[in-house]
Amino acid sequence: TEQISCLSASDSHFAVGLGLRLVSGQADACRRARATQRFLLLPWRVWNTYLNEKSLQLTETCKRLQDGFQTLSSKVKRYLESDYLQIIRNIQSCPWKRQEEEYENFRAKLASCCDAAQNFIVSQNNTPAGTNMSYEVESKNEILIRENIFNMFPVSQPFMEYPYNECAVVGNGGILNKSLCGAEIDKSDFVFRCNLPPITGNVSKDVGSKTNVVTVNPSIIKLKYGNLRKKKEIFLEDIATYGDAFLLLPAFSFRANTIASFKVYDTLKESRARQKVLFFHPKYLRNLALFWRTEGVTEFRLSSGLMITSVAVELCEHVKLYGFWPFSRTVKDTPVSHHYYDNNLPKRGFHEMPKEYRQILQLHLKGILKLQFSKCEIA
Structure with missing residues (x-):
C-alpha cells in the first residue's frame, strides 16, 4: 500500500487503513477515501437512521425469504441439491432470533x-x-x-x-x-x-x-x-x-x-x-x-x-x-x-x-x- 499524496498525513493514514492502493490513478483513491471518511463522520442521528434502515431492509429480506420458503415447501417436490443449498446460504445470511x-x-x-x-x-x-x-x-x-x-x-x-x-x-x-x-x-x-x-x-x-x-x-x-x-x-x-x-x-x-x-x-x-x-x-x-x-x-x-x-x-x-x-x-x-x-x-x-x-x-x-x-x- 502506498501513501496517497493528495491527502493530508492523517487522511493518508486513513486511506491506508482502508486498504486503498494507488494502482490506476490516485484521484479515484482520493475520492473514495474522502467519501468514506465523510460518511463515517456523519452525525450520530444520521448514522442511527442509516443503521435502522439497513436493519429494516435485512428484516424485510429475511421475511420475504421465510414467506418464499413456505411457498417453495408447499409447491416444489423435486429440485436440484445446488438450488436448495443456495436457499440455506440465504437463510444463513439472516441473523437468527428466538421468537x-x-x-x-x-x-x-x-x-x-x-x-x-x-x-x-x-x-x-x-x-x-x-x-x-x-x-x-x-x-x-x-x-x-x-x-x-x-x-x-x-x-x-x-x-x-x-x-x-x-x-x-x-x-x-x-x-x-x-x-x-x-x-x-x-x-x-x-x-x-x-x-x-x-x-x-x-x-x-x-x-x-x-x-x-x-x-x-x-x-x-x-x-x-x-x-x-x-x-x-x-x-x-x-x-x-x-x-x-x-x-x-x-x-x-x-x-x-x-x-x-x-x-x-x-x-x-x-x-x-x-x-x-x-x-x-x-x-x-x-x-x-x-x-x-x-x-x-x-x-x-x-x-x-x-x-x-x-x-x-x-x-x-x-x-x-x-x-x-x-x-x-x-x-x-x-x-x-x-x-x-x-x-x-x-x-x-x-x-x-x-x-x-x-x-x-x-x-x-x-x-x-x-x-x-x-x-x-x-x-
Missing part, C-alpha cells in the same frame, strides 16, 4: 396433540398392568401388558427437572466433522442423541460426550450385536460410553422390535449397567405422526431425529440442533459424508426434498429452534 410467541404457540400445539411430558414414554402411570396396547404401526396387533412387562416400565416419567433450559439434539450428519461443536453441546442442560453413535476419541471435540437420552434402533441390536448373544460384552462396552444415560427404544412400534428391545432391558439389568431402558409410547408416536401429517410430512414413519426434536421442543425452553444435514455437500460446496463416523456420501443430484428437513428449517426460520449449519464459535 417467543412462535415458540409458545408451536409448543402448545404439540402439547395439545401429544403431551410429551406425560406420554412420550411408557410408564406404569400411563399403562396399567393388564392393558392391551396397540402397536404404533401395526395398530391392529396388540400386546398384553403382563406383570413381567409392566415391571420394566418406570413408575412415571423420569425427567424430574423438566422443563430443561438449554437442550441439544445431536444428529449424526457428516457436517459435524471439524465443527468443534463438542464443548458447546456438552454445556447444554440436556443432550439427546440418535442411534448409538460413537462419542469417544477424536470425534468428541466435534460432537461432545454428554448424553442424557440416546435412541436405539432395534435393527442395530440384530445386525451389529448379534441379538446380544455372542456380542453382548461389546454392546455393554459401547453403551458404557454414555454414562448414566437412558436408552430409548421403539419396542411397541412393530412386533419384530419387541423381543430385541426386551433383550436390551434384560441385558442391562443382569449386568447392573448404569444405563436404564425406556420405551417410546406407541400412542404418543401415532399422535405425533398425525400432527406432522397436518404439517405436510407424509412419510410412512417419522425419523428418530424428528421424533426427538418434537420431544425436545416440549421438554425444553431452548432447543438447538446439530448434525442435521441430508446433503452431499456443504454450503461452501465441499463434500460431506452422510454420517460423521463414516465416509459414505448421500446421493446427490435431482431428488425429492426431504419433507422433514423442510419442517425443521421452517422452525429455524420462525425462531422456534436453532439449526447449527457450520462450525461452532469457540469461546
Whole structure:
C-alpha cells in the first residue's frame, strides 16, 4: 500500500487503513477515501437512521425469504441439491432470533396433540398392568401388558427437572466433522442423541460426550450385536460410553422390535449397567405422526431425529440442533459424508426434498429452534 499524496498525513493514514492502493490513478483513491471518511463522520442521528434502515431492509429480506420458503415447501417436490443449498446460504445470511410467541404457540400445539411430558414414554402411570396396547404401526396387533412387562416400565416419567433450559439434539450428519461443536453441546442442560453413535476419541471435540437420552434402533441390536448373544460384552462396552444415560427404544412400534428391545432391558439389568431402558409410547408416536401429517410430512414413519426434536421442543425452553444435514455437500460446496463416523456420501443430484428437513428449517426460520449449519464459535 502506498501513501496517497493528495491527502493530508492523517487522511493518508486513513486511506491506508482502508486498504486503498494507488494502482490506476490516485484521484479515484482520493475520492473514495474522502467519501468514506465523510460518511463515517456523519452525525450520530444520521448514522442511527442509516443503521435502522439497513436493519429494516435485512428484516424485510429475511421475511420475504421465510414467506418464499413456505411457498417453495408447499409447491416444489423435486429440485436440484445446488438450488436448495443456495436457499440455506440465504437463510444463513439472516441473523437468527428466538421468537417467543412462535415458540409458545408451536409448543402448545404439540402439547395439545401429544403431551410429551406425560406420554412420550411408557410408564406404569400411563399403562396399567393388564392393558392391551396397540402397536404404533401395526395398530391392529396388540400386546398384553403382563406383570413381567409392566415391571420394566418406570413408575412415571423420569425427567424430574423438566422443563430443561438449554437442550441439544445431536444428529449424526457428516457436517459435524471439524465443527468443534463438542464443548458447546456438552454445556447444554440436556443432550439427546440418535442411534448409538460413537462419542469417544477424536470425534468428541466435534460432537461432545454428554448424553442424557440416546435412541436405539432395534435393527442395530440384530445386525451389529448379534441379538446380544455372542456380542453382548461389546454392546455393554459401547453403551458404557454414555454414562448414566437412558436408552430409548421403539419396542411397541412393530412386533419384530419387541423381543430385541426386551433383550436390551434384560441385558442391562443382569449386568447392573448404569444405563436404564425406556420405551417410546406407541400412542404418543401415532399422535405425533398425525400432527406432522397436518404439517405436510407424509412419510410412512417419522425419523428418530424428528421424533426427538418434537420431544425436545416440549421438554425444553431452548432447543438447538446439530448434525442435521441430508446433503452431499456443504454450503461452501465441499463434500460431506452422510454420517460423521463414516465416509459414505448421500446421493446427490435431482431428488425429492426431504419433507422433514423442510419442517425443521421452517422452525429455524420462525425462531422456534436453532439449526447449527457450520462450525461452532469457540469461546
